[in-house]
Amino acid sequence: MTSKRGFFLSIEGIEGAGKSTLAEALAQHFGARGCEIVLTREPGGTRIGDAIRNVLLSDDKEMSHRTELLLFEAARAQHVDELIRPALARGAVVICDRFADSSLAYQGHARGFSHSGVQTLNDFATKALKPDVTILLDLPASAGLARQKGLDRISSQGLAFHESVRNGYLALAEAEPQRIKVIDAREDTETVLRHALEAVVAALAEVK
Secondary structure (H helix, E strand, C coil): CCCCCCEEEEEEECCCCCHHHHHHHHHHHHHCCCCCEEEEECCCCCHHHHHHHHHHCCCCCCCCHHHHHHHHHHHHHHHHHHHHHHHHHCCCEEEEECCHHHHHHHHHHHCCCCHHHHHHHHHHHHCCCCCCEEEEEECCHHHHHHHCCCCCCCCCCCHHHHHHHHHHHHHHHHHCCCCEEEEECCCCHHHHHHHHHHHHHHHHHHHC
């Protein structure tokens, strides 16, 4: 698993889907095979991004939805410029817990902003960078929320909000089945990892 231009994998899903667990398992798997792994997350991944993350996930109920969207995009722009693109340029495997699809699902579908408007902001923030493959961990919103160990400003939104996020993700997967691979997050950890590895290996074959 080597590529001069690197390989970009994102992991998406609603709250409690197991994104962080899968990201760490994939990082260990490919790291053990000699790959340079950059394991990161959104919002965050940089000093500026982490500062924005603290604002976004605070319990400040006065934050407008437009502010929320623009803060996510600001953190993403810094993330891409400072961390992701340089890592890909040196041939690393970048594994990102959430990326631009999350804004389309959360701020677009669930918050009500237009898909085209959010996509335009995504393209500006990322300079049109897209993952080589995206793993969408899917499960009912009620099941995901039941797994939550702690709540923040966004995860504490009601069940209807998170159901809308899930529907947004599934619509994205239907529109881009070649890139976005849906995995049942209710499966056990080993099964989820196996399905994810199958999707990544297939995507790597396309990249090469």
